[in-house]
Amino acid sequence: MYLRTVDSHGYCIYDHDTRRTDALHAQSIELMRGGSEIVFFSQFYGQMVSATQRLDRIVELSLGKSDNSIGLQAADFFATMAYSYFRDGRPANCGWWDTLCASLFREGNELLGRGLKIFP
Secondary structure (H helix, E strand, O other): OHHHHOOOOEEEEEEOOHHHHHHHHHHHHHHHHHOEEEEEEEOOOOEEEEEEEOOOOEEEEEEEOHHHOHHHHHHHHHHHHHHHHHHOOOOOOOOHHHHHHHOOOEEOOEEOOOOOOOOO
8 A cells, every 4th residue: 555655666575484485485476466355344334345455566575584684673573572562461651662553554644554453
């Protein structure tokens, strides 16, 4: 969504997992060809709906080692912090959560995209 908004293209890197290399390559091919099915609650229809999100702005999907990628290291950091935050029962605000949420894609004032989102 962000890449469409700024009329640009991107390159995605999976964290390399030697046990799942073949499965990750197969999934990459499937995503590039057919897109990603998303399921969400539609306020308009008042029910769950599904749609296919095309990945037409993604130039390539690849595997990389976290040791060699600052992007994967940053993703690992926030994933670990989010896991710890929820595991510990969402303790008092600790700053990094606001930093992470501030970086999520918004259109106007509406939070868009997929994945974990917590609302007050």
